[in-house]
Amino acid sequence: MSTLSALTPGTWVIDPTHTKVGFTARHLMVSKVRGTFDDLAGTVSVADDIAASQVEVVIKTASIDTGVADRDGHLRSADFFDAENHPDMTFRSTAFDGEHLTGELTIKGVSRPVTLEVEFNGVVQDPWGNTKAGFEASGELNRTDWGLTWNAALEAGGVLVSEKITLVLDVELALEV
Secondary structure: OOOOOOOOOOEEEOHHHHOEEEHHHHHHOOOOEEEEEEOOEEHHHHOOOOOHHEEEEEEEEEEEEEHHHHHHHHHHHHOOOOOOOOEEEEEEEEOOOOOEEEEEEEEOOEEEEEEEEEEEEEEEEOOOOEEEEEEEEEEEHHHHHHHHOOOOOOOOEEOOOEEEEEEEEEEEEEEOO
């Protein structure tokens, strides 16, 4: 495992072509649906004191992709993300201890705290001389905390879509020069 001291202080930009924001939800309480958000941008301002670093990310809600067009359309609708009226969800960090990143996640105008477990994968130079860094992060949230409450009861008990959502992020950053 790499040490965070390898991160050069400064502004690092998320490389969207090498970054995935993924999620998993239970469907019918017996299987999982996985998806990603494919349009995102963000910066990490690395401070000399890593705990003072700041993360800001904007994700386009219309970029949701579960591999099923009808389901994606429903998730973009007012039943869930209401992408037409709320095109962005945002994350702004409030604390980082090297292993846990806490911040305010805003979806549909509702801001709530979220904590992600973070693993730093190191810093490298790419073949073109650019400095890159990699991170993995994961966490769980309850979608109803952000007003994403649509559901349907199942005849045998349970619901169509779980309230618990698991987040999995693979992030590549590029140091701005």
